[in-house]
Amino acid sequence: MNYTAKMLREDALKDKVIVITGGGSGLGKSMTKYFMELGAKTAITSRDLEKLQATAKELEAETGGQCLAVQCDVRHYDEVEKMLQEVLSHYGKADVLLNNAAGNFISPTERLSANAFDTIIDIVLKGSKNCTLAFGKHWIDIKQESSAILNIVTTYAWTGSAYVVPSATAKAGVLAMTRSLAVEWAKYGIRSNAIAPGPFPTKGAWDRLLPGDLKEKFDLAKKVPLKRVGDHQELANLAAYLVSDFSAYVNGEVITIDGGEWLKGAGQFNLLEAIPEDMWDMLEAMIKAKKNKE
Ligand code: COA
Numbered sequence: 001m002n003y004t005a006k007m008l009r010e011d012a013l014k015d016k017v018i019v020i021t022g023g024g025s026g027l028g029k030s031m032t033k034y035f036m037e038l039g040a041k042t043a044i045t046s047r048d049l050e051k052l053q054a055t056a057k058e059l060e061a062e063t064g065g066q067c068l069a070v071q072c073d074v075r076h077y078d079e080v081e082k083m084l085q086e087v088l089s090h091y092g093k094a095d096v097l098l099n100n101a102a103g104n105f106i107s108p109t110e111r112l113s114a115n116a117f118d119t120i121i122d123i124v125l126k127g128s129k130n131c132t133l134a135f136g137k138h139w140i141d142i143k144q145e146s147s148a149i150l151n152i153v154t155t156y157a158w159t160g161s162a163y164v165v166p167s168a169t170a171k172a173g174v175l176a177m178t179r180s181l182a183v184e185w186a187k188y189g190i191r192s193n194a195i196a197p198g199p200f201p202t203k204g205a206w207d208r209l210l211p212g213d214l215k216e217k218f219d220l221a222k223k224v225p226l227k228r229v230g231d232h233q234e235l236a237n238l239a240a241y242l243v244s245d246f247s248a249y250v251n252g253e254v255i256t257i258d259g260g261e262w263l264k265g266a267g268q269f270n271l272l273e274a275i276p277e278d279m280w281d282m283l284e285a286m287i288k289a290k291k292n293k294e
Contacts, residue, residue, distance in 0.1 A: 006034065007237035012244050014039035017091045019083075021045050021074055021131060022101030024052045026202035027152070027235060029059070031098065034236035035243070036065030043087045043094075045072040046101065074101050074127030080134045093144075096243045097135045099128040099151045099174070104167040106209055117166045124170035132177065140188045148243050151178050151194040153254060155262035164209075175254060182252025191251045193242050198258020199223075200230040226259035 018035050022028040023044025032042050036059055044052055044067060052069035059067045068090050072083035087094050103123035107116070132149055139147045156164065157171035175194060182192040199220040210218060221229050238257055241247050256262065264270050275283070 004231050004233045006037070006233065008038055008240050008244065008246070010038065012038045012246070013240065016040045016095045016243070017043070017087065017093055018096040018098060018243060019043045019045065019087055019094055019131075019135075020098045020100055021072070021127070023098075024048060024055045024069075026204050027197070027200055027232060028098075028100040029055055030232035031100070031236045031239045032067065033059050033063060034233070034240055036060075036063040036067060038240055038244075039065070040096075041066045041068075041091055043068040043070055043083075043090070045070045045074070045083055047071065047073045074130055075122045077130045077134070080130040084134050084138060088138075094135065094138070094147075095144075096148045096150065097131055098239070098243065099131055099149065101127055102152070102167070102205075104164060104205065104209060106163045108163065109165045112166070120166035121170045124167060125173040128174045129177065132181065136181070136185060136188075136190060139190055140185075144189065146189040146191075146245075146248075148191045148193070149178075149181070150239060150242050151175075151192070153178070153194045153196050155196045155198060155256055155258055157196060157254075159262060159266070178254065179252050186251060191248075193247070193250055193252065194254040195235070195238055195242065196254055196256045196258065197235055198230060198256070198261040200232060200235055220261075223264065224259040224261045225264050228259065230257060230259065 013035055016039075018040045020028050020032045020042060023032045023042070024046045028044065032044055035042055042065070044056060046052055049069060049071040052071065056067040056069040059065070068087065070083045070086050072079045074080060084094065101123060103120050128151060135147070135149070151174050153171045153175050154167070156168045157175040161168050178192045178194040181190070185192065206215065221227060235257060238255060242250065242255070
């Protein structure tokens with residue numbers, strides 16, 4: 001099986017202008033690269049302009065496409081408005097907003113300062129809100145025929161998760177925003193969807209979330225029914241589909257791409273996976289013997 005193959009045809013995103021927040025590294029960078037391979041013009045944003053410029057140069061050389069680096073701290077609405085203006089004056093339009101920028105760290109919640117909690121809420125929830133509001137107002141204002149918002153959330157947006165409470169709280173808000181605006185803004189031709197990725201290793205996030213030897217101690221691949229982590233291309237394929245016209249009728253959806261990870265933690269009897277085949281023979285015999293006596 002080849003799950004790292006590229007899914008869409010070469011011109012699938014031709015001439016679409018896609019803005020990817022947090023596009024300078026990690027999953028944002030991988031998605032940006034694939035969008036460019038499919039003909040999209042891209043703009044990547046983050047606080048670190050130098051890193052963005054290096055990424056833009058690298059992706060342009062690799063794909064032959066266009067990538068604009070725009071410095072923007074999504075926590076500040078005025079910076080987001082400026083970023084949108086820069087994209088518009090460079091490309092003349094924007095078609096897709098990908099809210100990918102995020103911040104997270106593991107910590108028992110009672111150890112967090114109020115400012116630490118706020119920092120994550122501000123990046124994830126307020127940042128996604130700022131971008132969504134600025135782009136949405138613009139699209140509605142100019143009566144753009146079709147546009148799309150894609151939000152990167154996580155499966156613990158609906159299950160919650162211990163030790164990443166600010167992130168869980170903020171992502172739950174982003175998911176609610178996705179579904180709410182899917183209905184409210186559909187009349188303006190704006191689709192809103194989300195992706196909930198499971199473990200897709202990236203240097204930045206994984207070193208932060210599983211520092212030191214935690215990576216070996218908590219091998220996340222073992223928690224996944226498919227027994228592996230995700231490949232960046234698998235996520236890029238899904239993201240490209242959701243921002244393309246092929247998904248024109250998909251609106252208000254959150255698509256989980258996690259190898260079955262979150263459901264494994266949910267099913268009451270899932271832990272029976274630990275039982276070996278010969279023990280099942282024994283258990284079956286015991287259950288049947290009991291039934292025959294009743
Ligand atoms: N545990 C507890 N508190 C922490 C922390 C940790 N691991 N890391 C930061 N904080 C606290 C700081 O102490 C500070 O609170 P204080 O002022 O009360 O002391 C607050 O969080 C803000 O930290 P600061 O470093 O000033 O914030 P920042 O805006 O520079 O950084 C982060 C934002 C914390 C999210 C940083 O990790 C970051 O930029 N990460 C990159 C993006 C990322 O995390 N990507 C992964 C997405 S899954």
